[in-house]
Amino acid sequence: MSARSIFARPARFAAIAPYVWMVLFFLVPFAFVLKISLSETAIAQPPYTPVFDFTAGGAAIKQAFAALSPDNFRLLISDNLYIFSYLRSLVVAMTSTAVLILIGYPIAYGMARLPKRWQPVAMMLVIVPFWTSFLIRIYAWINILQHDGLLNRVLLKLHVVSQPVVWLSTDSAMYLGIVYSYLPFMILPLYATLAKMEPSLEEAAADLGASPKHVFWLVTFPLSLPGVGAGVLLCFIPIVGEFVIPDLLAGSNSLMIGQTLWLEFFMNKDWPVASATAVVLLVLLIAPLLLYERLQRRQLEAR
Amino acid sequence: MASSRISRFNIASLTLGLAFLYLPIVILVIYSFNASRLVTVWGGWSLRWYQEFFNDKAMIDAAWMSLRVAVASATIATVLGTLAAVALSRGENFRGRTLFSGMLYAPLVMPEVITGLSLLLLFVALNAERGFWTVTAAHTTLTMCFVTVVVQSRLGSLDRSLEEAAMDLGCDPFRAFIAVTLPLIAPAIAAGWMLAFTLSLDDLVIASFTTGPGAATLPIRIYSEVRLGVKPEINAICTLVIALIAVVIVVASLASKLTSTEAKRAAPM
Numbered sequence: 388m389s390a391r392s393i394f395a396r397p398a399r400f401a402a403i404a405p406y407v408w409m410v411l412f413f414l415v416p417f418a419f420v421l422k423i424s425l426s427e428t429a430i431a432q433p434p435y436t437p438v439f440d441f442t443a444g445g446a447a448i449k450q451a452f453a454a455l456s457p458d459n460f461r462l463l464i465s466d467n468l469y470i471f472s473y474l475r476s477l478v479v480a481m482t483s484t485a486v487l488i489l490i491g492y493p494i495a496y497g498m499a500r501l502p503k504r505w506q507p508v509a510m511m512l513v514i515v516p517f518w519t520s521f522l523i524r525i526y527a528w529i530n531i532l533q534h535d536g537l538l539n540r541v542l543l544k545l546h547v548v549s550q551p552v553v554w555l556s557t558d559s560a561m562y563l564g565i566v567y568s569y570l571p572f573m574i575l576p577l578y579a580t581l582a583k584m585e586p587s588l589e590e591a592a593a594d595l596g597a598s599p600k601h602v603f604w605l606v607t608f609p610l611s612l613p614g615v616g617a618g619v620l621l622c623f624i625p626i627v628g629e630f631v632i633p634d635l636l637a638g639s640n641s642l643m644i645g646q647t648l649w650l651e652f653f654m655n656k657d658w659p660v661a662s663a664t665a666v667v668l669l670v671l672l673i674a675p676l677l678l679y680e681r682l683q684r685r686q687l688e689a690r
Numbered sequence: 691m692a693s694s695r696i697s698r699f700n701i702a703s704l705t706l707g708l709a710f711l712y713l714p715i716v717i718l719v720i721y722s723f724n725a726s727r728l729v730t731v732w733g734g735w736s737l738r739w740y741q742e743f744f745n746d747k748a749m750i751d752a753a754w755m756s757l758r759v760a761v762a763s764a765t766i767a768t769v770l771g772t773l774a775a776v777a778l779s780r781g782e783n784f785r786g787r788t789l790f791s792g793m794l795y796a797p798l799v800m801p802e803v804i805t806g807l808s809l810l811l812l813f814v815a816l817n818a819e820r821g822f823w824t825v826t827a828a829h830t831t832l833t834m835c836f837v838t839v840v841v842q843s844r845l846g847s848l849d850r851s852l853e854e855a856a857m858d859l860g861c862d863p864f865r866a867f868i869a870v871t872l873p874l875i876a877p878a879i880a881a882g883w884m885l886a887f888t889l890s891l892d893d894l895v896i897a898s899f900t901t902g903p904g905a906a907t908l909p910i911r912i913y914s915e916v917r918l919g920v921k922p923e924i925n926a927i928c929t930l931v932i933a934l935i936a937v938v939i940v941v942a943s944l945a946s947k948l949t950s951t952e953a954k955r956a957a958p959m
Contacts, residue, residue: 389854390853390854390857390858391782391850391854392782393857393863394780394853394854394857394863394866394867395780395781395782396863397863397864397867398776398777398780398781398782398863399777399781399782399784400777401773401774401776401777401781402773402774402777402778402781402784402790404769404770404773405770405771405773405774405777405790405794405834405838406774406786406790408770408830408831408834409790409793409794409831410793411812412809412812412827412828412830412831413793413796413797413805413831414793415812416808416809416811416812417808419808419811419812419815420804420807420808420811423811490707493699493700493703493707494703494704494707494708496700496703497696497699497700497701497703497704497707498704500695500696500697500700501696501700501704502696509704511943512708512711513708513711515939516711516712516715518885518888518935518938518939519715519888519892519931519932519935520888520891520892520909520928520931520932520935521892521894522892522894522909522912522913522916523715523718523912523928523931523932524714524715526718526912526916526920526924526928527714527715527717527718527928528714529916529920530714530717530718530721530920530925531714531717533920535728537717567710567711567714570707570710570711571711574707586695620799621799624799624800624801625799625800625801625802627801628800628801628802628803628804629801630801630802630803630895631894631895631913635916635917645801645803648803648807649803652807652899653898658811661807662807662811665803665804665807665808668801668803668804669804672800672801676796676799676800679795679796679798679799680791680792680795680796683791683795683798683839684791684795687778687779687839687842687843687846
């Protein structure tokens with residue numbers, strides 16, 4: 388038996404505690420979401436009729452299964468509010484991911500072209516804002532974008548505008564907030580692939596007569612596609628369910644699905660509908676989530 | 691010729707990008723020292739908003755709650771996340787491995803409203819009293835996944851012949867792990883703890899779902915104030931949080947530098 392496989396046996400036992408934890412706190416809760424999404428709303432605390440009561444025995448469980456109702460899901464389909472907020476979430480996530488690639492790529496490219504000893508510094512500088520609070524970064528933008536905020540005052544001073552512009556509670560403010568918050572998540576995977584790229588490939592293309600533009604589109608960009616894919620997944624999935632940024636920066640006339648779920652839960656106290664919303668959101672995200680999980684595992688286990 | 695490869699376009703996009711990332715935070719910090727009540731008018735330097743914060747008992751309570759949750763959840767998450775990373779990178783193939791890694795990677799990108807809602811429903815079903823421990827458990831679940839990724843990537847880049855040599859020299863696997871592996875991954879474990887700590891300190895959505903009455907965390911308090919409009923006191927609180935996180939980052943990078951030079955001396959790679 389090799390030392391490696393002797394080491395592997397106890398290493399496997401290390402999985403027990405985190406395994407139990409994740410099953411209890413990550414997997415099992417989804418069963419509850421599913422269960423409550425199928426139960427009826429009630430004015431009570433907690434605000435739903437309990438569907439399963441395991442202490443009541445088999446017959447009661449059978450009865451409970453019969454009582455499960457897809458009413459909440461019917462509501463989601465019949466009410467435009469929900470369909471619109473799902474669609475809006477998808478559109479917002481796609482648009483902001485596209486903008487993130489456009490802005491993030493040149494920055495990541497610039498980082499990868501820095502002299503080797505400067506690259507860790509640049510990477511640190513990109514990571515640090517990710518460590519500072521999400522909420523604080525959005526709040527910082529509210530400071531700048533508000534009616535008599537810095538941006539309007541600068542624009543007025545420069546005579547770009549004659550009247551203060553309304554920035555807050557608009558879609559542009561929301562997109563700005565999303566792009567600002569998720570930029571590090573786009574830059575880092577892009578940088579990781581670009582930095583690993585063999586410079587001789589680009590040099591060879593240039594030696595064979597390709598113009599810099601051709602070198603980029605025929606060599607650099609195709610080779611960086613895995614990084615683009617990772618960045619897209621890392622940004623797209625959480626943006627679809629984003630709550631804080633649209634809530635604080637966008638107007639309240641059209642909601643993203645995360646906001647709708649939040650409202651159903653905290654304002655209307657309608658837990659079953661909130662759960663049904665979560666189930667549908669999860670189903671929409673299953674494919675990108677599975678892709679992400681495969682990518683992440685391949686990346687970490689290939690080493 | 692690495693240095694000649696950088697073009698003016700590269701430098702411009704880097705500078706603009708970094709300015710974009712840092713400018714809002716810098717402005718926020720500067721305005722926290724503004725003497726004027728109007729957030730946008732500069733009235734000279736002052737510490738009055740910091741004073742206001744330290745006299746605001748509800749805010750202080752929330753900050754204290756957040757700190758306790760962050761320390762507790764980061765510590766549990768670091769233990770569990772490190773164990774998970776060891777199992778994933780050294781355990782070869784075991785039954786249920788795919789599910790295990792799936793459960794560990796999915797929360798990294800899972801929308802927080804889903805995680806928060808599902809955990810709340812669990813706590814209600816368990817009849818758990820909502821407050822410090824439910825928020826701590828919720829944050830542990832999220833942050834241990836980040837710890838796992840950080841520690842796992844360090845374990846993946848380690849030379850495994852070091853552990854094997856220790857075992858050839860008569861260590862059992864457990865001692866080999868304690869004596870060889872653990873010191874080498876210590877910087878990653880420390881970084882994982884810091885990351886978990888800041889993520890917990892930062893979280894609004896999951897905490898809102900899983901906390902109970904009278905147990906608001908700092909982000910929950912800040913959020914309810916921000917909804918009412920910009921207040922200079924919030925600028926001061928945000929600056930304090932940024933300062934705390936900056937200290938954490940500096941300590942983390944110093945610690946990792948120290949341990950990695952020590953590790954290099956002990957095991958030249």
